[in-house]
Amino acid sequence: MADDIKEQKNDENDAGSPVVDELTQCQKLRDEYLAGWQRARADFINYQKQESERITHILQFSREDLISDILTVMDSFDLASANVHSEPERKSYELIRSQLMNILKKSGLDYVKAEVGGVFDPTQHEVVETVKTKDGTSQAIGEVVSRGYALHGKVIRAARVKINE
């Protein structure tokens, strides 16, 4: 019992000693370093996850510029088939167009939904004009001027539409 008291006293005496101070300092440093290390580990793991997402994204969208440029050709095919008067000629244009679209579909391209009479949706459509109508529903799509396209779900060009006034 007497020994116990003696030891306790020694502990109390140590409280302000350089050794204890150093230990406290070391513990503080240790905690700081541990936190830094954990953060670095976490950052790295997160980075790895993001990196794989980024690679997927790059694979999906690396050809976005090229595909966007080709859309003008698709538009021209649409305009061509709309402007010819003979059925066989129209059919020819449509077949070539469909060949091209099938190739682009393999790269993840698809149409944006836009139908006459459908609801105007600014996430998919872009208004270019309003049209006066007697029977159409107001604010509904009155005419699709050019088709819209999405690449792997991202709208790369909204469908251009006229809406009913």
Next chain:
Amino acid sequence: MAKILGIDLGTTNSAVAIMEGGQPRVLENSEGNRLTPSVVAVSKSGEKLVGVTAKRQAIVNPTNTIFSVKRLIGRRFSDAVIQHDRKLLPYEIKEGSNGSLEVMMSGKGYRPEEISAQVLMKLKSDAEEKLGEKIEEAVITCPAYFDDSQRAATKAAGEVAGFKVRRVLPEPTAAALAYGFNKRKNERILVYDFGGGTFDISILEIGDDVIEVKGIGGDTHLGGDDFDRRIMDFLIVEYKKQEGIDLSKDNLAVQRLKEAAERAKHELSTTFETEINLPFITSDSAGPKHFVMKMTRSQLEELVRDYIERSIELVGETLQRAKLTKGDINEIILVGGQTRMPAMQEAVKTYFGKEAHKDVNPDEVVAVGAAVQAGILQGEVRDVLLLDATPLSFGIETLGSVMTVMISKNTTVPTARSETFSTAADNQTSVEIHVLQGERPMAGDNKSLGRFILDGIPPSPRGIPQVEVTFDIDTNGILSVTAADKATNKKQSIRIEGSTGLSKDEIERLRKEAEIHLDEDKKKKETVETKNMADNLVYQGEKSLREWGDKVAAEVKEKIQKAIDELKSAKDAGDSDKIKPAMEQLSVVLQEVGKNMYANQQQNPSSDQPTPEQDQNPENQQP
């Protein structure tokens, strides 16, 4: 630690960036784009739209679609600017309480900061979605000419959007931060910011840890959009000349022309000629009409020359007002997409007589700079976590006194790397590991850090023992090199303190030496490599004769021996030009043997690429 978002709240478009692992990264919005139009609208169905969705319905809903609100923020209704812009903007601007102003959207009045807040809210939620965490703080940029009330209004917009705004940062300062110019001392920087709708010039002075705006100028109604309009007008006039048809009345044709003009402008930044090709642009009684026209870079430059000249004049005026000359400017930074135009870059270069900085994407440089400021505020780069990199390469000496690099320069420490080596002679029982530092390919030209011997390797033919050498550098730059024989597990190691602690001068000297001797070193290394290959081939030849000599016709044996002797003498003479044909000769005769003797053996000793385990032998001096 929560992240702080860096936001470029632009007049036309906004962008956001964040610091990640010490690097700024521009974030995409929910539509997958890096730029978000600064447009807010209430659609005809009463829905609130922000960004590209608001822009897409602007044509048919002009009175309820608010854009360029940055021109109005923090101003009073009576300001001359407001009275001027009021006439140009399609939406209604009304006087609010105490002389303030309000914009009308769907019959309701909004303060400009409320509209900006809507844009900021979208940027915030898109960034949060992208990062998967809440963001509560932001650094928002504003033009350098913004006064206190405009800055206060920008800050208020951020707060309405739910941010704690850590700083409202001038845009040119952000651009300077993006280029790391804050670390410079006593320099003057001119920021030439040619955006979509505004042209801003700022002169910055970098003192001790502060960047001060010393002068501002520009034109709030000059921008890249003016260029597009010029091109479009030109196209319309040209078409009228050619076909006699006025396209300006046809909305759809105008829209297609506008896009084509923009595309042509972009293309002419990288090519000298472009074709504007718009089939079925219109039609008349004769049928459909097409639009095909070639446009050259010089044509475009001619069209917009006055705008560029005007911008340079404004630069001169700004310098004059700041009582400076162009010679006082140390660096020029280009900001804004329009500065990609070569003629504009050239005009700036000619005026200042020096190249401007344009490496950081000019559309994103302000957001990147805001993120850099955010990084400084959140203490992204903390001293305790600052990691060192090795200034020079570390390696060991291998056969022929070549330095084989184990850890290349600029590797972030701590790091470790292992490679397996083997012996260069038969029955070699020890290897000497000679640790080197430097960039020269020959061991003798580098700094020797220490050497040790690993012995007790069981006698075996050369190339068979596997000695794993590991280099390990800890955070304090202490290098430990260990060599272990895989068969016996015998280990030897050396500890070299202060391996990264070379003086700057010494590092620079070693690097320079490597540069100076680059060609000569390359040749030396090639000679040694050829000699090593020859040595290996001689060994293979002798081994074949020793093992299979009695099974080969005397004639073939003699041929091989002769080829071996020739290669040996060429090798000893150290003449690469003689070694190569001698090697070819020997491998041809050896192959002859191979055809008969080792039909089933895949090994082709002469043309195998050396693998680390077989051929990159540590120097084989005996202890």
